[in-house]
Amino acid sequence: MVYLMERGLVLFVLTGVITNVGFGQTHYNFVNTPLNWTNAQRVCRDDFTDLATIQSAADVDAVGNTASSDTGKAWIGLHDDLQNSWMWSLNDSSFYGEGEATYRNWYSGQPNNYAGRENCGELWSLYYDKWNDVSCSYNRRSVCFSGTLNGKATFVRIETLRNWTEAQRFCRENYVDLASIRNEPEHEMVKRVAGDNFVWIGLYRRKVWSDGSDSLYRNWENNQPNTTGETCVASSLESGLWSDEDCSIQLPFVCYTATPAPVEDFRSTGQNQTSVTLQWNKVNNNISFILQFNGTETNIRAPDGDGPVTHTVSSLSAATEYTFTVFSVFGSVRSGGVSINAVTDYVYRFKVSFSSGGELSQHEKEALLDQLIEKYGLPPQSVRNRSIT
Numbered sequence: 001m002v003y004l005m006e007r008g009l010v011l012f013v014l015t016g017v018i019t020n021v022g023f024g025q026t027h028y029n030f031v032n033t034p035l036n037w038t039n040a041q042r043v044c045r046d047d048f049t050d051l052a053t054i055q056s057a058a059d060v061d062a063v064g065n066t067a068s069s070d071t072g073k074a075w076i077g078l079h080d081d082l083q084n085s086w087m088w089s090l091n092d093s094s095f096y097g098e099g100e101a102t103y104r105n106w107y108s109g110q111p112n113n114y115a116g117r118e119n120c121g122e123l124w125s126l127y128y129d130k131w132n133d134v135s136c137s138y139n140r141r142s143v144c145f146s147g148t149l150n151g152k153a154t155f156v157r158i159e160t161l162r163n164w165t166e167a168q169r170f171c172r173e174n175y176v177d178l179a180s181i182r183n184e185p186e187h188e189m190v191k192r193v194a195g196d197n198f199v200w201i202g203l204y205r206r207k208v209w210s211d212g213s214d215s216l217y218r219n220w221e222n223n224q225p226n227t228t229g230e231t232c233v234a235s236s237l238e239s240g241l242w243s244d245e246d247c248s249i250q251l252p253f254v255c256y257t258a259t260p261a262p263v264e265d266f267r268s269t270g271q272n273q274t275s276v277t278l279q280w281n282k283v284n285n286n287i288s289f290i291l292q293f294n295g296t297e298t299n300i301r302a303p304d305g306d307g308p309v310t311h312t313v314s315s316l317s318a319a320t321e322y323t324f325t326v327f328s329v330f331g332s333v334r335s336g337g338v339s340i341n342a343v344t345d346y347v348y349r350f351k352v353s354f355s356s357g358g359e360l361s362q363h364e365k366e367a368l369l370d371q372l373i374e375k376y377g378l379p380p381q382s383v384r385n386r387s388i389t
């Protein structure tokens with residue numbers, strides 16, 4: 001009598017079907033605790049992602065919806081960084097040596113953002129040839145950068161009065177760009193070219209978002225921004241329109257939480273009769289995940305390092321198909337889910353009796369098992385473990 005037992009005859013099914021990859025919206029959070037802008041920023045960074053960045057009319061509506069019963073003003077992430085947000089029109093990093101892109105020669109007390117509207121830089125000949133921030137809409141002569149000769153920058157004064165944007169266009173079309181000033185010798189050169197005039201140089205800035213976003217979307221109230229010293233921006237919770245305000249006043253504020261990116265390459269890397277091992281890749285160093293299956297949710301934290309996240313789900317039933325869905329989680333916000341189906345191992349046991357005695361060779365047992373597999377209609381590739389006793 002020969003017993004032929006197959007203990008690990010396995011039907012392994014991995015559909016690998018991604019049923020849902022979702023990308024959520026930014027979530028805004030209204031905090032109804034009046035704070036100055038800097039403290040509001042700190043709370044948003046500690047408890048959420050940052051102060052709100054607003055990039056579209058849809059975002060304006062979403063912010064309004066977070067505070068539907070409030071009608072006052074609330075801080076958002078836009079503000080003036082009068083020292084650090086200046087840029088040169090000539091935006092070529094290879095043009096600037098160490099420290100040259102940040103060379104500045106402001107007149108005392110400047111930049112001051114007078115009337116809240118000074119976003120362009122001029123060389124101010126009446127005041128010791130230093131620099132001043134001024135409204136970009138004023139008409140000025142300008143100094144263009146006309147190229148490099150024998151290793152030295154060359155400059156040209158343009159007599160026609162233009163606003164800064166038109167001056168920039170003229171320099172770009174006819175020379176290289178508005179003048180960049182990279183160091184003291186170039187400052188002296190541009191001074192000589194400027195003579196006794198106010199002239200535009202290539203310096204400009206924009207208000208900046210707390211989170212570093214470069215969104216240029218703006219939703220100003222009429223006649224805003226309007227005031228020297230008002231370097232932070234608040235949004236009316238009723239109209240959604242913005243105004244510049246003194247950063248030290250205390251207002252409620254709007255934070256946002258970024259929706260994390262879904263995990264990548266979610267897969268099953270193995271299973272037995274009672275467990276399935278899952279693996280996925282982290283995105284953007286997000287380390288918190290939720291695994292959802294059978295109506296339960298498990299919080300999972302990624303191990304340190306760059307490798308994939310591995311998690312084994314145990315206490316499962318054999319020969320059962322499960323759907324597993326994994327979400328990246330940041331704070332209270334989860335990414336779109338990524339799902340796969342995986343099946344725990346099937347177990348077939350064959351007991352075979354022969355009427356005549358005699359031991360079968362290993363080869364004969366294998367051949368017999370193949371016949372049984374075929375008889376039960378199992379695809380050969382489903383057999384992962386076979387043991388014969």
Ligand SMILES: [Ca+2]
Binds near residue numbers: 111118133134
């Ligand atoms: Ca000024």
Ligand SMILES: [Ca+2]
Binds near residue numbers: 225226227230243
């Ligand atoms: Ca104002």
